[in-house]
Amino acid sequence: MTEDNIIEITNLVKRFDKVTAVNDISFSVKRGEIFAFLGPNGAGKTTTIKMLTTLLEPTEGKISLNKHDVLTNQSATRSSFGIVFQDPSLDEELTAYENMEFHGVLYDVPKNIRKNRIEELLRFVELWDRKDDYVKTFSGGMKRRLEIARGLLHHPKVFFLDEPTLGLDPQTRNHIWQYIEHLNETEDITVFFTTHYMEEVEHVADRVAIIDHGKIIMQGTVDEIKKKNNAPTLEAAFLHLTGKEMREESAEGMSLMHRRWRKR
Amino acid sequence: MKAIYILWLRQIKRYSRTRSRIIGSLAQPLLFLVALGFGFGPIYQKAGQGNYIEFIAPGVIAMSILFTAIFSGIEIIWDRQFGFLKETLVAPVSRVSIMVGRTLGGATIAFIQGTIVLTLSFLVGFRIENLYLLPVAFVFMFLIALLFAGLGAMIGSLLDDMQGFQLIMNFLVMPIFFLSGAIFPLQGLPKILNIITMFDPMTYGVDALRGTLVHMSHLSLLLDFGVLAVISLAFLSLGTYFFSKIQA
Numbered sequence: 152m153t154e155d156n157i158i159e160i161t162n163l164v165k166r167f168d169k170v171t172a173v174n175d176i177s178f179s180v181k182r183g184e185i186f187a188f189l190g191p192n193g194a195g196k197t198t199t200i201k202m203l204t205t206l207l208e209p210t211e212g213k214i215s216l217n218k219h220d221v222l223t224n225q226s227a228t229r230s231s232f233g234i235v236f237q238d239p240s241l242d243e244e245l246t247a248y249e250n251m252e253f254h255g256v257l258y259d260v261p262k263n264i265r266k267n268r269i270e271e272l273l274r275f276v277e278l279w280d281r282k283d284d285y286v287k288t289f290s291g292g293m294k295r296r297l298e299i300a301r302g303l304l305h306h307p308k309v310f311f312l313d314e315p316t317l318g319l320d321p322q323t324r325n326h327i328w329q330y331i332e333h334l335n336e337t338e339d340i341t342v343f344f345t346t347h348y349m350e351e352v353e354h355v356a357d358r359v360a361i362i363d364h365g366k367i368i369m370q371g372t373v374d375e376i377k378k379k380n381n382a383p384t385l386e387a388a389f390l391h392l393t394g395k396e397m398r399e400e401s402a403e404g405m406s407l408m409h410r411r412w413r414k415r
Numbered sequence: 416m417k418a419i420y421i422l423w424l425r426q427i428k429r430y431s432r433t434r435s436r437i438i439g440s441l442a443q444p445l446l447f448l449v450a451l452g453f454g455f456g457p458i459y460q461k462a463g464q465g466n467y468i469e470f471i472a473p474g475v476i477a478m479s480i481l482f483t484a485i486f487s488g489i490e491i492i493w494d495r496q497f498g499f500l501k502e503t504l505v506a507p508v509s510r511v512s513i514m515v516g517r518t519l520g521g522a523t524i525a526f527i528q529g530t531i532v533l534t535l536s537f538l539v540g541f542r543i544e545n546l547y548l549l550p551v552a553f554v555f556m557f558l559i560a561l562l563f564a565g566l567g568a569m570i571g572s573l574l575d576d577m578q579g580f581q582l583i584m585n586f587l588v589m590p591i592f593f594l595s596g597a598i599f600p601l602q603g604l605p606k607i608l609n610i611i612t613m614f615d616p617m618t619y620g621v622d623a624l625r626g627t628l629v630h631m632s633h634l635s636l637l638l639d640f641g642v643l644a645v646i647s648l649a650f651l652s653l654g655t656y657f658f659s660k661i662q663a
Binding site: 225 | 429504
């Protein structure tokens with residue numbers, strides 16, 4: 152494996168009974184880059200992120216993250232990344248500060264560092280003056296910002312963001328990308344994100360991989376992808392590659408997953 | 416260790432902030448004490464069994480522990496629905512410590528709830544026989560809490576939404592309560608019912624509380640302790656196993 156690849160995915164497969172959600176994909180992410188992982192609904196994005204973050208066991212294949220084997224060395228892998236999930240994952244009955252504190256203790260961040268780091272991050276996402284308010288009183292954008300701050304608390308090497316700007320107004324989206332780009336520069340953190348907003352990708356992403364029907368159909372820089380598809384924008388290239396038909400979130404795959412889980 | 420502590424602390428904080436829940440969950444035991452205690456009291460006395468309040472209070476204390484403990488365990492389902500579960504699942508912490516932390520948290524809450532009900536029972540005339548045995552009673556209250564918090568967490572790991580909740584309530588929690596001797600004496604029961612009660616872990620908890628609070632046990636405290644401890648451990652292990660199988 153190459154020294155400067157922080158994520159290496161080799162022949163990764165995930166099957167749910169008869170549905171193949173991820174079908175033999177291989178790609179890598181370089182240390183320090185902002186990497187966009189794109190695809191229509193149900194293409195296999197979230198399933199891939201779940202496998203990368205130890206939440207789901209692959210059917211076949213290998214993943215290494217920050218030089219740790221994700222399958223055999225879960226604990227070291229888990230310490231190496233931070234994540235903002237697609238849906239909120241905060242404890243709404245706790246305050247912003249308590250959510251941070253909980254995370255810090257769980258990730259074993261030493262007490263004196265923890266205190267400063269929490270303040271630094273809450274100030275960074277402009278929530279310091281709301282630190283003692285219950286999360287249930289927060290707006291969607293505030294929750295997302297808090298999750299970003301929380302995910303960074305333990306100095307992760309890789310930061311996963313699964314549709315971090317979904318459902319947010321342009322102002323908040325703009326802010327969130329400013330935070331992320333700032334982090335990428337100052338903390339030398341690798342960013343791996345998914346989104347449906349192609350203009351965001353054009354602005355921030357160093358490299359892009361596009362997945363559809365469980366296969367990586369193209370990867371490269373935004374310019375390379377535009378050039379190869381002879382498209383003026385990334386959105387045009389994306390539509391050219393994945394077709395113009397609408398997709399439903401793979402409901403079948405989801406319910407299969409649930410049934411499978413119940414059987415355990 | 417720290418992970419266990421912070422998970423425990425979270426449960427305690429959540430509990431202490433929901434005053435309405437605390438008060439709400441005291442209404443039922445109080446109703447049982449008053450309605451059953453005074454309602455059946457005269458008949459019970461006529462049958463030559465003595466003071467029914469004295470008999471039923473330990474049962475009602477055990478009941479409030481049972482309900483609170485099971486619910487706190489089942490809260491895993493809420494965490495799953497509100498997404499918070501994922502935050503703990505991706506953390507570099509062993510699944511055992513997550514389970515232990517949660518179960519201890521739930522058990523502590525149930526124990527506090529039991530202590531409040533014990534205090535309330537004094538209001539309706541309950542009296543402790545031997546104050547020196549009170550610490551032993553507390554040990555048993557905590558054990559009952561631990562056992563059912565473990566059971567609740569195990570169920571919570573197996574269900575993925577609240578759909579099955581009513582089922583659990585009617586086919587598990589209620590039978591555990593009613594078939595434990597919490598509200599009627601186990602002596603002289605039909606054989607088959609007697610056998611069933613012996614398979615109910617709650618029976619041993621109720622018996623131990625009666626033994627330590629009012630000297631009315633008919634099993635040995637050592638047996639009670641052994642059964643409760645072993646089953647608690649079994650539920651905790653099984654719970655951890657099922658929890659480790661959760662894939663988000």
